[in-house]
Amino acid sequence: MMIILKIILGxxxxxxxxxxxxxxxxxxxxxxxxxMFSILFSYAVPFISIQSENLKPSNRIQTTVETTQQVLDITKVQENFNLINWLWIxxxxxxxxxxxKLIHSFLAIKKMKGKRIKYHNQNILITKEHTSxxxxxxxxxxxxxxxxxxxxxxxIFLHEKSHLEQKHSVDVxxxxxxxxxxxxxxxIFFYRKAIITNHEFLADESVLKNDFNIKDYQNLILDEIILNQNYNLTHTFNFNNTKKRFIMMNTKKSKMTIIKKVISIPVLLIAFGLFVQKTYAGNVESAAKTFPEMPEKDSENKAENFAEEHIKSSAKDSSTVEKTKDNPANNFLPSGKMSLEKEKSTDKSSEIQPKIDSNLQSTTxxxxxxxxxxxxxxxxxxxxxxxxxxHGKEQKMMKTDITYTVDENGRVTNINPAGNNKTFNDEAVSAFKKANxxxxxxxxxxxGKAVPYGMKMSLTMSFE
Structure with missing residues (x-):
């Protein structure tokens, strides 16, 4: 979704x-x-990744990513399409x-019948119909x-010949x-209109360079305007945007032309800087690899035992990383030892006994x-x-809980953050989506049958 937004904005x-x-x-x-360059450029830039130099943070940040906890009940398999399915449809x-429509236009042109001739080294198809x-x-x-x-x-010949020689069909x-x-x-629709209009300006320019009278040429175009056929892919001599064409035929070159050219080029560089994917040089990759490994839960454990364990002890596997003043704010460097803590159990007589859903009991x-x-x-x-x-000076910690569902096809859906800071929530969800x-x-x-399963991941950031 972010890539699509960058393409549209760029x-x-x-x-x-x-x-x-x-x-x-x-x-x-x-x-x-x-x-042509700007439209292709805007589509390509969001997929380009560059490395930036590390920036020094102004304060000390500590980030904790807690182990994913399977704490939600298994949900029933739903047969209905979700929103994503409908959007794809x-x-x-x-x-x-x-x-x-594109293929139909192409085939309609190729099926046209007539006499093929060579005229001043150009291929001409002469039809019996009154084809403009x-x-x-x-x-x-x-x-x-x-x-x-x-x-x-x-x-007419010079106008159409100009389209062929300049390969305007490729652009279209x-x-x-x-x-x-x-x-x-x-x-994209405005680009198409602008590109085809500019093609007509180029073709008109080629005609008028041969010292034809502008008024006579304009009258010729007006005589042809009543014939209107459109194959989408073609350049017709009676292209109906006549007002702009006539205005440009009589327009003189501006003294500001060179300045405007010079101004337009830096805009491409600005767009590149705004919409390119940024990664940070240094220790990001190595930091990910040096996280202390946590013991995995046995995949064969029954959900009943897991639910009881969660309610009684709420075990937390966490990897704590510290960012010092010498490291960038988005680099995760291992600091200290992995901590594994269990909450002290209360008196057994006052413990809340877990209610195990029948779905959980039969899950393997x-x-x-x-x-x-x-x-x-x-x-x-x-x-x-x-x-x-x-964050504000008084703010010491940010936390969000990301809940999500792994559906029966193994895809992550229904990603929802629960935290007090919207920016922190958004970045946590963004990182989670990229990881998936x-x-x-x-x-x-x-x-023995695949079913959807609800899960949770907690992220905490503290400031010192």
């Missing part, structure tokens, strides 16, 4: 720069490069519709009524594919993370970015 920011600074400037080739349906001139890939398509005395109006195909798979990004195994609970704890610790956490990306747990089993 592409929108770079597109806004185009509309504010570059759209009205007569720098069509630069604009083409900027539009909606996404897949809309994506399929866009892909079908358009170009796609390496061919110009037009009706036979445009071939007069074996000649094509040079203005790329943007259509991105639109099909990332239709949820509103900026609990859900297991690949590599064990130590592996999960270490990953969460290494991914937790403590530099994002701010593309991870399949061994699900809990009841009577």
């Amino acid at each position: 592409s929108s920011m770079l597109l806004a720069v185009y509309y504010v600074l570059l759209q009205k400037e007569k720098i069509y080739r630069f604009n083409r490069f900027y539009l 909606i996404y897949g349906t809309i994506t399929l519709i866009f892909l079908i 001139p358009f170009s796609f890939w390496n061919t110009i398509y037009l009706g036979e009524n445009y071939l007069i005395d074996s000649k094509i109006d040079p203005r 195909i790329i943007i259509e594919i991105l639109k099909a798979f990332t239709w949820f990004n509103p900026s 195994t609990v859900a297991e993370y690949p590599g064990g609970q130590n592996e999960l704890r270490n990953k969460v610790a290494s991914l937790f970015d403590a530099s994002k956490i701010t 990306e593309n991870v399949v747990w061994k699900p809990a089993e009841k009577d």
